[in-house]
Amino acid sequence: MVKVTIVGATGNVGMFAAHAISSIPHIDEILLHGRPGREALLMGITQDLMDSFAARGTDIRVTWTTDLHDAAGSDIVVILAGVPRKAGQDRLDLALENARIVAPIAETIGKVAPDTKLFVVTNPVDVMTSVALRFSMLKPHQVFGLGTHLDSMRLKALIASYFHVHVSEVHTRIIGEHGDSLVPLWSATTIGGIKISNLPEFSHLPVKDFIESVKCSGHRIIQNKGSTVYGPGEAIATLVRTILLDENRILTVSAFIHREVHCIGNICIGVPARVNRQGVFPITIRLDESEVIAFRDSVEKIRASTDSVIKTLEQERQ
Ligand SMILES: NC(=O)c1ccc[n+]([C@@H]2O[C@H](COP(=O)([O-])OP(=O)(O)OC[C@H]3O[C@@H](n4cnc5c(N)ncnc54)[C@H](O)[C@@H]3O)[C@@H](O)[C@H]2O)c1
Numbered sequence: 001m002v003k004v005t006i007v008g009a010t011g012n013v014g015m016f017a018a019h020a021i022s023s024i025p026h027i028d029e030i031l032l033h034g035r036p037g038r039e040a041l042l043m044g045i046t047q048d049l050m051d052s053f054a055a056r057g058t059d060i061r062v063t064w065t066t067d068l069h070d071a072a073g074s075d076i077v078v079i080l081a082g083v084p085r086k087a088g089q090d091r092l093d094l095a096l097e098n099a100r101i102v103a104p105i106a107e108t109i110g111k112v113a114p115d116t117k118l119f120v121v122t123n124p125v126d127v128m129t130s131v132a133l134r135f136s137m138l139k140p141h142q143v144f145g146l147g148t149h150l151d152s153m154r155l156k157a158l159i160a161s162y163f164h165v166h167v168s169e170v171h172t173r174i175i176g177e178h179g180d181s182l183v184p185l186w187s188a189t190t191i192g193g194i195k196i197s198n199l200p201e202f203s204h205l206p207v208k209d210f211i212e213s214v215k216c217s218g219h220r221i222i223q224n225k226g227s228t229v230y231g232p233g234e235a236i237a238t239l240v241r242t243i244l245l246d247e248n249r250i251l252t253v254s255a256f257i258h259r260e261v262h263c264i265g266n267i268c269i270g271v272p273a274r275v276n277r278q279g280v281f282p283i284t285i286r287l288d289e290s291e292v293i294a295f296r297d298s299v300e301k302i303r304a305s306t307d308s309v310i311k312t313l314e315q316e317r318q
């Protein structure tokens, strides 16, 4: 029995993610979790999803609960519970408020579903992934975040459009913080298998504009329509599919690194990782010198926020 639980299922991203995930083969049950007091909303979402499955011909059971213990037996638990940022806010501004929400959820999930993969989406996602790892007591390969996967997809779309090629011809990666200190890896960017820097058009590429556009993307969407939904929802479904179908894809997720990237580590941050049924496994990579410097800066920025949040949570528990 393959079961996926979504915690924070009454939110904008949670609702769409449930629908996006439902197109993955071999899922038997999607469990929607919401806070007590949200029962009518959960019931409504469940019925609406079931109608869409009937219309599409999808045979998945949708259930809902306000009790996290029902997540027992889940293959994947996606955490989307928490506040989203408002236009003008930085994702890191949400760190402590959302850590207070994510930590107890992760703690309970670690106890009731010790074999699950815990997939964190709540922002600031890199900090929340470390919080989930710390409080769930699960193993590092079981806990990961959406990281810079969505940023990488945003850059990929811009490059594909510039070169007039199908998006599948572009491979690119952004590592580091899902935020302003993100690090684009031009050294790992190819078009049709050819290193982008070997293409004459590369010298005209508006690199700075592209990176600025990726950094501002979430902010612009929130300003215009209130929240980012379809991009994250599809990105979440890609990760869930890669795990459940044991695809061994290399995706850029927030994962605990130790020595894999120039020995910079002991933190959860966006890095390329092999993703399969067992979880996420960062791959060892060598970067250009300028990329190492930028990645180290990004790691230290995330480490400062992570350490401060975890210290506060631990003090509050004493
Ligand atoms: N990592 C990414 O790329 C990415 C992308 C999109 C959204 N996000 C993040 O995901 C989170 C959800 O975004 P959204 O747009 O769906 O927000 P939303 O406000 O629509 O939904 C928030 C959800 O969290 C729940 N929630 C709020 N406070 C809670 C609490 N104290 N305890 C338990 N549950 C609580 C709500 O009931 C709701 O289900 C935000 O933190 C947002 O920044 C991350």
Ligand SMILES: O=C(O)C[C@H](O)C(=O)O
Pocket (backbone or CB within 6 Å): 084, 085, 091, 123, 150, 217, 218, 219, 222, 228, 231, 232
């Ligand atoms: O930008 C946000 O706050 C939401 C999300 O992280 C995104 O990048 O779409």
